[in-house]
Amino acid sequence: MSDTTLAWRQYRLERKMFWRNPTAAFFSFVLPLIFLFLFGAVFSGSQANLDVLVPGIAGLSVMATTFNALATQMTFLREQGVLKRVRGTPLPGTSYLTGIIGSAATNAVIQILIIIVAGKFFFGLGWPKNWAELAIFTVLGVACFASMGVAFSHVIPNFEAAPAYTNLVFLPMIFISGVFFDVAHVPTFLRDIANALPLVHVINGISAALVTGAPIADHLSDLAVVAVWTLACVILAVRGFSWSARD
């Protein structure tokens, strides 16, 4: 069987496993929506604030469905010895990881679509103004945060520690990256930190696609920062990859 077919089979198994855990599936889709509706209610008087919130939540969702999910999942698979077992089969490592990451990417896309629909019908946003731009920033954001999640899983000592470790990265990043409010209101030093991180740039791109309709040409620097982070994270993910738990 070709490597692509094997990756596709792995992807289908991952999807099946994802839906077979309905509570986890439910919360991974609903939590960002809860944020969206809570903060949406708070900001309901101001379309300007909603215009910030919806792309922000979209960025948060991209990160949560890839970085958080993969860092946790890889830690689990490694600790349980699933990775080691897979390693002993003819399945190529790339096919296996493609299946797993593809499944996380699917969740990111589903999530983005839900948010677009919510934005259109509840938050006065209309349909996306630039679908290509949306696709590019979503794909790049997924690539960046997925590889970051795989790389970060090497730092997590065990599965029980996984939520604490991922939240240590996730929560500060979403707070300073303008998920819930305009980064313009953030102190300069925090804004500088946020600008060095990828999330704010993913949100800028999604915001352009959903809200302002600014062309990709206006967001090349955002694209460049995310691309650099993606490259770095891919290298870290591949280099540090371990198939078995540390003893």
Place this chain on the structure above:
Amino acid sequence: MPSAKPAITVADLHKSYDDHEAVGGVSFEVAEGEIFGLLGPNGAGKTTTVEILEGYRTSTSGSVSVLGFNPAERPRALRERVGIVLQSSGMYRHVRVREAVAHWAGLYPHPRNVDEVLAIVGLDDDAQATALVRTLSGGQQRRLDLALALIGDPDLIFLDEPTTGFDPAARRAAWMTIKRLRELGKTVLLTTHYLEEAQELCDRVAIIKSGKILAEGPPDTLSEASARYRVSWRGEDGTLISEEVDDPTELLHRLTGDAIARGESLADCSVVRPSLEDVYLELTADEASEVPQ
């Protein structure tokens, strides 16, 4: 004895970690179709040796060949022909037994039939085959491990402590299954710290301790090769005397001759050949061991 090319060749294998040597010069061969056992106490270097052969670890020095391949390079052609039961390995939380085996079947070029494999390992009734893997008992999970190792129809199967933690009935059942592998013509390399298991299953056994092989051979000849006869008798003064000799012929001749000359019977005379258990205990005992002699 190996007639064709051996399935596994290990020559002067060494594996050192920072502070200690786990394997210190191990050599052995496993013939095609043979069940070969690495028998030894915990920490003897069994798993390290097997994991080098499986391609999980690399050796410090020495050479290994598995089905003609170097396992350290992890060639796919080798992985397609080898089935591995690790000492412990997990599974997806939400996968069902049959589903897992069917998925694994897709990873191999010429898999066996899923139902056939479930039947071989004894997970073929409907309730078991559709159960979530995480709801299985320890013994059933071990059977699934074996099913996943067999589904690719491998020529060679590694079993790392296949029955550790089993109750006696489950162990008997597992032994039946492993014996079926011999009927299927498979080569098996298993590790165990149960002597009984090695005796029951293996064509040949290597006793390993502290990273070195202490004795090697078929289980029933191992005791002949490496231990002596113990001859006991009651002396003229009534005390029980025992002596260990390589060959009891001469001693017995002398004893019986003396007894006849004195016109007495040779009281309480016995000649005992040590069992494999005695050999195993003797070989693997530490210098200041509490193992009764």
